[in-house]
Amino acid sequence: MSGRILTVAQQKGGSGKTTLAAHLAVSLSRRGEGAVAILDVDTQGSLGTWFETREETLGEDATGLVFRTASGWGARREAKALARDHAYVVVDTPPKTDADAKPAIDAADLVLVPIQPTPVDLWATDQTLRLAERENTPAVLVFNRVPPRAALTLEMTEAIAKHGFQALGARLGNRTAFAASMGQGRTVMETDPSGKAAAEMTALLQELATRL
Template sequence: MSGRIITVAQQKGGSGKTTLAAHLAVALSLQPILGAKARVALLDCDPQGSLGEWFEAREVTLGDDATELSFRTASGWGARREARSLARDYNFVVIDTPPKSDVESRPAIEVADLVAVPVQPTPIDLWATRPTLEMISKEGTSCLLVINRAQSRSALTQEMATAIEALGHPAARTRLGNRVGFAASMGRGLTLLETDPGSKGAAEIEALAAELRELLAR
């Protein structure tokens, strides 16, 4: 098996990076590959350990059923080695990276097949995303900008979506709305796909995961 590695990276804090990583991992695990359940591993490279806390809460909430995901931690250049090791046994490896530190994030970006970059549709967030995109470009890794916490029918969201596309990097067709359920589900070690599977937010994350799979299959 040679799995695909998806790194979620954004140097600006508060972008929803960890929430996106957790939701993508669960969504990917729920979308079968050739009729079989996908094997997904999470790799936490953020010293804050928020993804690890989420996974521990997941084990408390789900018990043995939490084993549908595998969880590992790594730091610095160890992330590259750990990600490649996991990719030998899993269909997908989703990496959460720390904000602000390009030294810690670079190995995870270098090893990725695709980097997902969450960005909120505001001018400040857009400006703050440029260093992340420059780092990705230097590593020569494919990336996809993901508009996160978008306000529906907002003129600013539409304006920023146009500005994001002008950055020269592809943007996901799927936008994630500004929904309380994404963050609320994380406190129990779950995702919106599990707490409210029929919701618009759940449909959005499912569509985004399918879009990423489509890109990785090319």
């Protein structure tokens, strides 16, 4: 039985896509349900840089993950191949055109779309969600970098529901802990396991598990 492919996609840059992909992969690995692979389809290579830093920090045999890269239509083939030997495959996609993201979205069991709670981000997100819909792939929004003030977030939650989009109830706050952990090749679950950021990620994974 093939593993699950989770593609993180968002055509708008600066959404926290790579941070979400890395944290999701490590969280899944720590659940102990099987091997986890990450696939970097983004030519910027941010996820690859994070993984190299992780190898330097923890040692090549202690990352808990398998890392691969692919581009274009090769992303679908590579994701499917990894899924044969891994419980989960987490794919990080480029913030570019439909052609760049389509193969990874087509291969996915679920697409996670990180979004900051602003109208501009919601407008940009529509294109990614429509692409997933055309590929018949379920997609869900993930609120990321959520500020402490709740007014705008509530407004955006209502707007998302009005559009008929689905969003996870669990949210990731605008916390420096996420960026700081990424710079070390780690995640907040490893650098500050009792912190608020780690608790948010745990809640997100628990909710996500019900959809898988």
